Amino acid sequence: xxxxxxxxxxxxxxxxxxxxxxxxxxxxxxxxxxxxxxxxxxxxxxxxxxxxxxxxxxxxxxxxxxxxxxxxxxxxxxxxxxxxxxxxxxxxxxxxxxxxxxx
Amino acid sequence: xxxxxxxxxxxxxxxxxxxxxxxxxxxxxxxxxxxxxxxxxxxxxxxxxxxxxxxxxxxxxxxxxxxxxxxxxxxxxxxxxxxxxxxxxxxxxxxxxxxxxxxxxxxxxxxxxxxxxxxxxxxxxxxxxxxxxxxxxxxxxxxxxxxxxxxxxxxxxxxxxxxxxxxxxxxxxxxxxxxxxxxxxxxxxxxxxxxxxxxxxxxxxxxxxxxxxxxxxxxxxxxxxxxxxxxxxxxxxxxxxxxxxxxxxxxxxxxxxxxxxxxxxxxxxxxxxxxxxxxxxxxxxxxxxxxxxxxxxxxxxxxxxxxxxxxxxxxxxxxxxxxxxxxxxxxxxxxxxxxxxxxxxxxxxxxxxxxxxxxxxxxxxxxxxxxxxxxxxxxxxxxxxxxxxxxxxxxxxxxxxxxxxxxxxxxxxxxxxxxxxxxxxxxxxxxxxxxxxxxxxxxxxxxxxxxxxxxxxxxxxxxxxxxxxxxxxxxxxxxxxxxxxxxxxxxxxxxxxxxxxxxxxxxxxxxxxxxxxxxxxxxxxxxxxxxxxxxxxxxxxxxxxxxxxxxxxxxxxxxxxxxxxxxxxxxxxxxxxxxxxxxxxxxxxxxxxxxxxxxxxxxxxxxxxxxxxxxxxxxxxxxxxxxxxxxxxxxxxxxxxxxxxxxxxxxx
Numbered sequence: 014x015x016x017x018x019x020x021x022x023x024x025x026x027x028x029x030x031x032x033x034x035x036x037x038x039x040x041x042x043x044x045x046x047x048x049x050x051x052x053x054x055x056x057x058x059x060x061x062x063x064x065x066x067x068x069x070x071x072x073x074x075x076x077x078x079x080x081x082x083x084x085x086x087x088x089x090x091x092x093x094x095x096x097x098x099x100x101x102x103x104x105x106x107x108x109x110x111x112x113x114x115x116x
Numbered sequence: 117x118x119x120x121x122x123x124x125x126x127x128x129x130x131x132x133x134x135x136x137x138x139x140x141x142x143x144x145x146x147x148x149x150x151x152x153x154x155x156x157x158x159x160x161x162x163x164x165x166x167x168x169x170x171x172x173x174x175x176x177x178x179x180x181x182x183x184x185x186x187x188x189x190x191x192x193x194x195x196x197x198x199x200x201x202x203x204x205x206x207x208x209x210x211x212x213x214x215x216x217x218x219x220x221x222x223x224x225x226x227x228x229x230x231x232x233x234x235x236x237x238x239x240x241x242x243x244x245x246x247x248x249x250x251x252x253x254x255x256x257x258x259x260x261x262x263x264x265x266x267x268x269x270x271x272x273x274x275x276x277x278x279x280x281x282x283x284x285x286x287x288x289x290x291x292x293x294x295x296x297x298x299x300x301x302x303x304x305x306x307x308x309x310x311x312x313x314x315x316x317x318x319x320x321x322x323x324x325x326x327x328x329x330x331x332x333x334x335x336x337x338x339x340x341x342x343x344x345x346x347x348x349x350x351x352x353x354x355x356x357x358x359x360x361x362x363x364x365x366x367x368x369x370x371x372x373x374x375x376x377x378x379x380x381x382x383x384x385x386x387x388x389x390x391x392x393x394x395x396x397x398x399x400x401x402x403x404x405x406x407x408x409x410x411x412x413x414x415x416x417x418x419x420x421x422x423x424x425x426x427x428x429x430x431x432x433x434x435x436x437x438x439x440x441x442x443x444x445x446x447x448x449x450x451x452x453x454x455x456x457x458x459x460x461x462x463x464x465x466x467x468x469x470x471x472x473x474x475x476x477x478x479x480x481x482x483x484x485x486x487x488x489x490x491x492x493x494x495x496x497x498x499x500x501x502x503x504x505x506x507x508x509x510x511x512x513x514x515x516x517x518x519x520x521x522x523x524x525x526x527x528x529x530x531x532x533x534x535x536x537x538x539x540x541x542x543x544x545x546x547x548x549x550x551x552x553x554x555x556x557x558x559x560x561x562x563x564x565x566x567x568x569x570x571x572x573x574x575x576x577x578x579x580x581x582x583x584x585x586x587x588x589x590x591x592x593x594x595x596x597x598x599x600x601x602x603x604x605x606x607x608x609x610x611x612x613x614x615x616x617x618x619x620x621x622x623x624x625x626x627x628x629x630x631x632x633x634x635x636x637x638x639x640x641x642x643x644x645x646x647x648x649x650x651x652x653x654x655x656x657x658x659x660x661x662x663x664x665x666x667x668x669x670x671x672x673x674x675x676x677x678x679x680x681x682x683x684x685x686x687x688x689x690x691x692x693x694x695x696x697x698x699x700x701x702x703x704x705x706x707x708x709x710x711x712x713x714x715x716x717x718x719x720x721x722x723x724x725x726x727x728x729x730x731x732x733x734x735x736x737x738x739x740x741x742x743x744x745x746x747x748x749x750x751x752x753x754x755x756x757x758x759x760x761x762x763x764x765x766x767x768x
Binding site: 109 | 745746747748751752755
């Protein structure tokens with residue numbers, strides 16, 4: 014298999030990050046926002062892996078595993094918030110409606 | 117005998133105080149009689165003193181010290197009286213003429229509501245005048261000098277409701293005050309030199325040669341100014357005609373017979389002092405000559421009877437100053453005496469006449485009065501003849517003749533012998549005598565002869581007629597006590613003064629000239645005004661020169677321009693308080709500036725704080741807007757911040 018060069022993997026990670034960021038900024042649906050966040054995290058994780066591969070360091074892969082766990086936890090918390098909102102009688106996925114404290 | 121001296125002053129003074137205290141509570145008659153009685157007692161005292169003096173074997177001056185006024189090491193002054201022949205003549209004139217005038221005034225002033233004030237002032241005047249003439253200390257004399265001034269002021273302004281009268285009173289007071297100040301300067305100068313103003317001490321110091329010529333000239337000059345102001349000579353002559361605003365007895369007593377002669381008396385009293393200052397003597401005689409000429413010319417064109425008499429008084433006083441200046445003070449004193457008689461007579465007659473003509477004073481509205489008031493005509497004629505100095509039958513002739521003949525032979529040590537100043541002065545005096553006769557007989561012809569013009573009422577009361585008769589007698593025969601050598605060697609007056617005139621041989625033509633001038637005046641007056649169709653038909657304001665002369669040659673206007681207007685300007689300045697205005701203005705300006713500054717500051721602060729608030733508000737709104745709670749916006753901000761950080765890192 015042809016290994017990707019560092020530059021290409023950096024570019025890919027950057028694109029992924031930008032896509033995720035755009036998703037977070039543009040989409041109002043909380044679920045999509047969570048998914049976009051995951052894309053961004055994965056972009057970062059990809060960067061670690063690429064870097065680890067480039068410098069032959071295993072630390073990159075370790076960081077990937079940690080980010081994976083972080084992403085899972087984050088997604089879990091986000092979904093829990095959505096569920097909590099539902100439980101409180103706000104059955105909306107629109108992120109902009111929740112702009113007030115005392116929600 | 118000496119105790120009569122204080123009594124002489126005491127009677128009028130007591131009467132004045134009594135009258136002032138009881139003013140308004142006594143009847144007019146009582147007031148008049150109290151005053152007249154007091155003056156009468158004084159007159160009796162003075163006659164007694166005169167008898168004592170005349171019949172005592174060796175008449176010695178009486179000195180009496182009432183009390184010591186002040187005594188320091190360097191200076192002493194007493195309230196002290198001296199009776200010597202000079203002051204005896206004066207007290208006789210003051211008390212006898214004063215008595216007759218008071219007698220006259222009882223009826224004349226009967227109707228006046230302020231009669232107590234009038235008689236109080238009159239008697240106070242007599243008391244002051246007696247102090248003046250009796251004083252042996254010049255400081256004491258100055259008390260009397262000021263006293264007569266204040267009484268004159270009070271009496272000129274007697275009818276104070278009319279502002280013209282009070283203005284005349286003020287004018288007289290101010291004018292004489294100038295002289296008083298000068299006189300005080302002279303007195304103080306003498307006092308610092310000699311340490312005493314006692315006349316005898318002063319003369320002793322003079323004879324010891326302890327008074328330097330400069331000091332002497334300065335002091336006598338100051339005293340001369342005082343005398344000139346009191347006696348209304350050039351340049352102070354303007355107050356006397358206006359002083360006629362007072363009641364006629366006042367004009368007769370104060371402004372004709374006695375007070376205005378105080379200046380003459382002062383110089384006569386100090387004649388030794390003045391003789392030692394030849395410059396001042398010359399000045400005195402020249403001023404006297406100028407005044408007599410100028411006043412006679414002015415009297416010639418007046419139309420107001422009392423003003424004619426006032427100017428004639430100034431003119432006669434000029435004669436006296438002329439005599440004093442040429443050193444013949446005896447003649448001045450003699451003329452003073454006869455003048456007191458006939459001028460009092462003229463004034464009193466004029467007063468009686470004016471009262472009967474319903475207070476008409478314009479001589480051109482009178483006429484033919486000899487038919488309705490023959491008595492007054494005779495009295496006025498007697499006075500006028502004496503004033504004109506008609507030869508032999510009047511007192512004025514003898515006194516004026518004495519002056520005229522002594523001027524001719526006078527000599528002035530300061531001038532080169534060839535300069536005939538004495539002869540020039542004699543010529544002026546002779547012309548003055550002619551003019552005197554001309555103006556007074558003009559008055560007589562217009563008032564008593566001519567056609568009948570005004571209605572007269574009543575008759576002159578006997579109480580007023582008696583003084584007129586006495587004064588007529590004195591005017592006609594009071595002069596025979598002193599005669600020129602050419603007529604008869606009678607020298608009672610100068611003998612009494614123990615100061616005989618230096619008798620040079622007097623040419624007969626000198627006497628004839630002196631005698632013919634008045635007669636010529638009468639004749640020309642008759643030609644001009646006496647005939648049925650008068651040559652001179654005077655219309656008021658006929659010619660410019662007459663108008664100017666009538667107003668006293670514009671001296672009043674000149675003084676108004678030179679002194680009154682600048683003074684008024686000063687008064688205006690002080691009344692409007694320019695400095696105060698300035699300070700107030702500066703204060704106002706400062707206040708305006710500070711209020712402007714405060715306003716500006718307030719506006720600036722308001723504006724800036726407002727702007728700041730606005731800015732903060734908008735910032736606040738902006739920040740509030742930023743913190744909108746929307747997650748996506750926060751994320752966007754984070755990105756933006758990140759981008760900015762990165763950009764700042766990348767861009768150097």
